[in-house]
Amino acid sequence: MNLLDPQGPVAAANSTILVDSVAIMLAIVVPTIVAILGFAFWFREGNPRARYQPDFVYSGRVELVVWSIPALTVILLGGVAWIGSHQLDPAAPVPGTGSPVRIQAVSLDWKWLFIYPDQRIATVNTLTVPAGAELNFQLTSSSVMNVFFIPQLGSMIYTMNGMVTRLNLRADNEGKLQGLSAHFSGDGFPDMMFDVNVISQLAFPDWVAATAKSDAVLNEESYKKLMQQGIEAGRPVYRLDDPRLFDLIATQHIPPGPGPQVASDAPHSGGQHAR
Amino acid sequence: MAIAATAGHGHGHGDPHHIGLVIEHPGPAPKRVVTGFGFWIFLLSDIVMFSCFFAAYAVLLGQTADGPKGAELFDQRNVAIETVCLLLSSFTCGMASIAADVRNRLWFYLAMAATGVLGLIFLALEFREFAALVARGAGPTRSAFLTAFFTLVGCHGLHVTAGILWLLTMMAQVFAKGFRADIMRRLLCFALFWHALDIIWVAVFSVVYLLGSTP
C-alpha cells in the first residue's frame, strides 16, 4: 500500500507531485532550520565572539528577502497546484487500452459493493479489474459518508448518500492490491478494507463469465438485506438483476440504510453488531 | 508606577521610520463607550450566526421533497403587517432612548410599553403563521426547505422573545433604580439589540419572503 510505489498513472502522478513539492520546500526549509540552530547556538550568552547588536531591529533589505522567499516558493507551488488540480481532477479521463470498464461503487455499513452494470455482475469487498483499461467509477453511499481509496492506484473520493461522485483510474500491472475506506463511518469502519485484483485483459471476460454464474442475485430485495449494518467476512459475488440498481440507490428511490437496529434505550450499547 | 511617572520623552524605536507625528493614545475609553463597543461586537457575532442560517436557507430553498414551495405558503399580507409592527417598534424604541436621555419617566414607560406591545403583536402573528403551516402539514419536518425556513425565522422570533424579556426587565430596573449610569448603559445595549433585530428582519423579509416566494 506504499504511496511511493504507484501501480497506475494517477497514483504515479500524485506521488510525483508529492515528492516534487517536498523537494521544492526542502530547499528552503533545510537552510532555515540550519540557520535557526546556527543563530541560536552562535548568539548564546556565553559566546564572547558573538557581537551583541541590540539595535538591529529593522532592515528593509532583510524584510524584502523574508517576504519574497516564502512568496516565491508559494508562487512555484501554486503553479504546481493549479496544473496538478486540473490534470489530476478525479473526473478527468485516464486513457487506457481496450474498452473502458464502468464500475459503480456503493459504500454500505460496513462493506463495499461494486456493481459492473455492463457485465451484469456485482461483488462485495473485492474489486476485479483488467490491467491497462480505463476504469470509470461512479460512487455513492447507502448511508453515511465514506471515502473510496486504493492507495497504489491514486486519488481517493468521497461517497455520499443521494449524491454521485466520479473517479477515473487505471491499473497498469497485474497483481493484488488493497483498498480501504478513508473516512470514519462507524463501528465496522476498520473492516471496510477490500481486495483489488488486477488481472489481464484476456482473463477479465473469463472472470466476468464465471461470476455471472453465481447463484446469488442482486436486486432491490437482496440489496436491502446487504445494506443492514454488519461486516462481511466473505467475498460474495452476485448476478445483477437490474442494471439500473445504482441509479435507484443514488436517487434515493431505495431509501438510505437503516442504522443500528438494537433498541436504543441502552445508550452505550446501541449499534453493537455481530462480529 | 514610580518609574513610569518619571519616564521622560525618549522616542526609542516607537517611530522607526521617523514619519514624524505620533498621536499619543489618550488612555482607556469611558465606560459607556466600552460597553457599547463590546455590545456592537456581540451584535456582529450574532449577525454571523444569522448569516449561517441564511446560507442554509439559500442552499435548501429548492429542497422541498415534493412538498409545498414558498410561493404556495407565504402570506404577504401577514408579513407586511409583521414588518410594519417591527419598524414601528424600532421607532418607539428610539423614543424610549430619547426619553431616557432627558430623564422623562412617563414617556420612557409609554414608549417602552409601546415597543413591547408591538413586539408581542409581531410574535403573535408569527406564531399564528407557524401554527397554520404546521396544521396544513407544512411543518419543519416536512422538507429541508421548511426546516431551513422555520429555523431562520424562528431564530429571529426567539431573539424578539428574548428582547421582550429584556425590555420588561429594563422597565422594572428603571422603575426600581431610576436612570442610573449603569442602567443607562444597559438601555443603550438594549436599544442596539432591538434595532439590530429590525435590520435582520429586513433581511429575513427580503430573502425569505420575497426571494423565497418566487415560483
Next chain:
Amino acid sequence: MLGKLTWSAIPFDQPIPLVAGGVVIVALLAVLIWVVVKGHLPYLWREWITSVDHKRIGVMYVLLASVMFLRGGSDAILMRIQQAIAYQSQGYLPPEHYNQIFSAHGTIMIFFVAMPFVIGLMNLVVPLQLGVRDVAFPTLNSVGFWLTATGALLVNLSLVIGEFARTGWLAFPPLSGLVYSPGVGVDYYAWSLQISGVGTLVAGINLVTTVLKLRTRGMNYLRMPMFCWTTLASSLLMVAAFPILTATLAMLLLDRYLGFHFFTNEAGGNVMIFMNLIWAWGHPEVYILVLPAFGIFSEVVSTFSGKPLFGYRSMVLATMAICVISFMVWLHHFFTMGAGPDVNAIFGIASMIIAIPTGVKIYNWLFTMYGGRIRFTTPMLWSVGFMVTFIIGGLTGVLVAVPPADFILHNSMFLVAHFHNVIIGGVLFGAFAGFTYWFPKAFGFRLDERWGKAAFWCTFIGFYVTFIPLYAAGMLGMTRRMQHYDVAVWRPWMIVAVIGMAILTMAVVCQVVQLVVSIRNRESLRDRTGDPWDGRSLEWATSSPPPVFNFAISPDVRGEDAYWEMKAKARQQQFAHAQPEYQDIEMPRNSPTGFVCAFFASIMGFALIWHIWWMVILGLIGAWATFVVFAWRDHDEYVIPAADVARIDRANIEERRNLVSLAGSV
C-alpha cells in the same frame, strides 16, 4: 420524570470507563473533603470562585486546561496502545470504546485544553501588557470561564453516565444524525460545545474590547507588545468564527431533537452545508489557537535574546494577514469530495498563501536572535524547539494544500501527524513557553529550570518518536481512526509510536514534578523584583504577583518595549524617583454570577442531553434569574483608598530598590 436516563446509562458491565470514572470521582471528592475540612472553602469562594480579577480567571483557565490535558493525554495513550496491539486482532478496546476515545481526545484537546490554555494566558497577561487594571467586562469574564468549565464537566460526565460521541471530533452527519447515532453521545458532544462556545464567544468579545478600547496612556496600536496583537487577531477570529459553530451545532441538534432535515439523508437534507460551515469555523479555529502562541514566542524570543522584536511592523502585518486569510481556505479540508479542479486549485493556493506571513514570522524570530545575547531558559528552549518543529509541520501542511498530493494523503495518518506537528509544535510548545515565562508573574516565584528543561527535551524527542512513524504509516496508505488492521507493514511504525508516547508521558511527569519541586522550593525561587527575566513589556513593571489593581499609577507609554525604556531611563537618572501622587482606585466587586450561572447551565445541559424537560426549564429560569439578580445590585465597585495603594506600591518599590542596590545594577 427523568427522560431517557435510566440505570442502564451507567456502564456497570464495562470496567474501563467505570473504574476510570470512579477514580476521578473519588479523587474529586477527596479534594473537596480536604478543602472543606481544612476550612479552605471560604477562601476559595471569596478569592477564586467568585473572583472577577482577570489574573485569577486566567490562572483558573490554565488550571482547567492542565487537568483536561491529563484526561486528553490518557486518551492518547489508550489509542496508541490499541493501535500497537490491534494487528490482526481486536486489541483491548472494542470499537464502541475506541471510537469514543478518539472522538473525546480530539474534542478535549482542542476545546478544553488548547482553547482554555491560550485564553487563560491572554486573560492573565494582556491587561498587564496594556497597562490597565482589568479587562473590559470583568464579571462576564468570570461567566465565560465558568461556562467553559461546564462544557468540560459535561464531557467528563459522559465517561460515567451514558456515552460520548463515536463520530470523531467534528461529528459529521449523517453519521452523527439520529438514525446512525441514536445514543446520547453526540448530544453530550454538541451541548458541551454549545455551552463552552458561549464562554469562548464572551472571552473573545471581552478581549477584543479590552485591546481596542482599554489601553493605557500612550499605548498606541503600534506600541502594543506582539502578544497583544496576536490576542487581538485571535479574539477577532473567535468573535467571527464561533457563531458559525454555534449555528452549525444548533442545526445538528434540531435534526436530532425535533426531526428537522438540515443534514439528514431524507427530505432533501444536505451534508455539504455541514461540511462547509463546520470548516468555515474549523479552519479559523486553528489560527485562534496558534496566533496567541506566535505572540508568546515573539515575547520570549525577544526577551531572552535581549533585543526588541525584529521587524515589528512586518510581524503586525503578518498577524493580521493570517487573521483575514484564515477565513478563505476552509475548502482545503475536503478537496477529495470532487468539487472540481478550479475550486480545488483556488483554495489550495489560498491555503499556501497563509504560509507566506507564517514564514515571515519564522524569519523575523530568526533575525531577532541574530545579534542577540541568548539566554537558554526553559521558555527559550520551547521557542527554538517550536521554530524547528513548526517549519516541518508547515512543510507537510503546504504539501496537503496541493490538491493532487492531498488526493492520496487526505484523512491518512500523514494528516494526523501533520496537524499534531503544528498543534503540539505550535500551540502546546507555545502554551508551555508562556506557562514557564509568566508563571513567576502569576505566583511570585519561578519554576524549577532543571525539571523544566527535562520536560522540554522529553516532549521534543517524544514528539518526533511518536509522530515521524505516523507520517511513515500515512505514506504506507494507513488511514486514521482504525480500531484494528491487518496490514503488516503498518505494525512496526505503530510500535515505535507507542515508545514515543511513553517518552511523552515522561514529559508530562516531568511537568508535574517541576510544579511540585518549584512549590516546595518557592522561597529560593522567589521573584522579588517583579522582573525575573529582564523583561521588556509592562507586565514586568509591577510586582509579582501584581496587586489586585495591577498598577498603582497608570503607566505612561512612550514607545515600543515600554518597560525596557523605563528601565533605561531610570538607570540614566540614577533612580531618582519623584514621589507619585496616589489616588483612590475603583475596582469591580467579586460576584458569584459566573459560578451560579454555570451551575444552572450544567443542569440545563445535562437535562437537555437526557431529555428531562422540566429540568431544562428550571435551568433556563435559573440562569436568567441569576442575571437579573446581578443586574439588580447597587454597588458593583469598591474603592481602594489612596493610602492603601501608596503603602502597597511603596513597599514594592522599596523591595526593588534594595535588590537593585544589592546587585549594583538592574
